[in-house]
Amino acid sequence: MHFTKTNIAFFAMVMNFGIIFSQTSESLESKLSEVPNFIVIFIDDMGYADIGPFGSKLNRTPNLDKMADEGMRLTSFYAAALCTPSRASIMTGSYPKRVGLMQGSWHAVLMPGDEHGLNPDEITMAEVLKQEGYSTGIVGKWHLGDQKPFLPTRHGFDYFYGIPYSNDMIPSNTGKKRNFPPLPLMRNETVIGEVVDQSDLTVDVTNEALKFIRSNADRPFFLYIPHPMVHGPLNASKDFRGRSNNGIYGDAVEEIDWSVGQILSQLKELDIDENTMVVFTSDNGPTRICDTTPLRGTKGTTFEGGLRVPFLVRWPAKIPKGSTFGGITSTMDLLPTFARFAGGDIPKDRIFDGKDISKILLGIEKSESPYESFYYYEQANLTAVRSGDWKLHLKGDEGNPALYNLEDDIGEKNNIIEGHPMEVSKLIKLMEVARKDLGDGLRHPGKNVRPIGFYDNPKALIPSANGLPVGRDSGVIVKNLWPAKHYVNRN
Numbered sequence: 001m002h003f004t005k006t007n008i009a010f011f012a013m014v015m016n017f018g019i020i021f022s023q024t025s026e027s028l029e030s031k032l033s034e035v036p037n038f039i040v041i042f043i044d045d046m047g048y049a050d051i052g053p054f055g056s057k058l059n060r061t062p063n064l065d066k067m068a069d070e071g072m073r074l075t076s077f078y079a080a081a082l083c084t085p086s087r088a089s090i091m092t093g094s095y096p097k098r099v100g101l102m103q104g105s106w107h108a109v110l111m112p113g114d115e116h117g118l119n120p121d122e123i124t125m126a127e128v129l130k131q132e133g134y135s136t137g138i139v140g141k142w143h144l145g146d147q148k149p150f151l152p153t154r155h156g157f158d159y160f161y162g163i164p165y166s167n168d169m170i171p172s173n174t175g176k177k178r179n180f181p182p183l184p185l186m187r188n189e190t191v192i193g194e195v196v197d198q199s200d201l202t203v204d205v206t207n208e209a210l211k212f213i214r215s216n217a218d219r220p221f222f223l224y225i226p227h228p229m230v231h232g233p234l235n236a237s238k239d240f241r242g243r244s245n246n247g248i249y250g251d252a253v254e255e256i257d258w259s260v261g262q263i264l265s266q267l268k269e270l271d272i273d274e275n276t277m278v279v280f281t282s283d284n285g286p287t288r289i290c291d292t293t294p295l296r297g298t299k300g301t302t303f304e305g306g307l308r309v310p311f312l313v314r315w316p317a318k319i320p321k322g323s324t325f326g327g328i329t330s331t332m333d334l335l336p337t338f339a340r341f342a343g344g345d346i347p348k349d350r351i352f353d354g355k356d357i358s359k360i361l362l363g364i365e366k367s368e369s370p371y372e373s374f375y376y377y378e379q380a381n382l383t384a385v386r387s388g389d390w391k392l393h394l395k396g397d398e399g400n401p402a403l404y405n406l407e408d409d410i411g412e413k414n415n416i417i418e419g420h421p422m423e424v425s426k427l428i429k430l431m432e433v434a435r436k437d438l439g440d441g442l443r444h445p446g447k448n449v450r451p452i453g454f455y456d457n458p459k460a461l462i463p464s465a466n467g468l469p470v471g472r473d474s475g476v477i478v479k480n481l482w483p484a485k486h487y488v489n490r491n
């Protein structure tokens, strides 16, 4: 059995104040309902149509097919265009640009030994749930900074097992100006080894996830599973390698599906299936080898294929089976929504861009998106905005501004900017709002952005073989262009 909300509130009051306030029967009743567990399975670089419930005919995903039948699909769910920004958005419930992690300090994403990371002053989803009495764990890939103040254990997670950044930042990918150190395998804040053979990454992550679920089955828990796969270099264990109809990519996707099946079975065995919300989605669109049909564009772009990702959610006790919602939703919504379901609230001292979509997930709200506008950033640059079915893309038509109606033209093929001056004018005004608020470009942070974490004199977690630093390969360096909070290396 879970602790109920009442147990937690009671415990907190006794601990904090030593007194118990009398409660009305109504509030007591509402607090007596059990709070759910949350599991977020976050795939790396999986395309919109790479799984059965979103149209794949190539990859076999029976567990995800079943999960969709038993839960809800969100078909206009947006992440961000790349790894680091996407993880910033899901953890903080805010646009990546709001927290300064729309890119790394000198590359499109954070690199080993990067100066930048998620500012410890940010309040993450894990911290919000921890406040409500949840056990919190992350098993997989973090990618929000590898220096100590930026690690998951400093951001509300009780437990971390996995890799601090992407699986392609490895010595064999060392290039002209990059000198990648070995890929660290971490438990909490300790490097416990190097990942050399990646074939068992998905199995390893799955086993650690199952272990976390087993040891927390008697209390509310939040488990974040950001799989290193299906980001290149692609790999699969010997049980899956060579088995799919879609090469190594299909093998890796089918192994992920197996992993989801393991987790759902474990929940049933432990009798916590009914009251556990399981989310399955991807951090950004795919590279070119994957399938975004019918969307245009790939990872890194702000066409739909870059940010719109498959999304499934299953919570047998509450979410209508086999349901679908097509309005705009986002990774940013999970923080406020989970807070609501956990009986908590989000802090009032800062802007959260995400919306509470609890009514959508419960099937109460069936048509209206909570977003008047959704902004598409290509790293630091505002390139597109969507409102309702209309999307204005500043670089849409061979680099020129384009207007698309996503209801009629989900593939962003027909630029109809000429015939719709009213819509264009409205979308331009919405873009102006974002320019002031979030900014546009590295040199123009908006008035409401928050400082990134900056670690002076950072070091790679494992030194490279030749002892040289990772190196820099970009002409654009965020350093000194963005507000930052500095942390000092005391080692």
Ligand SMILES: [Ca+2]
Pocket: 044, 045, 082, 083, 231, 283, 284
């Ligand atoms: Ca990614």
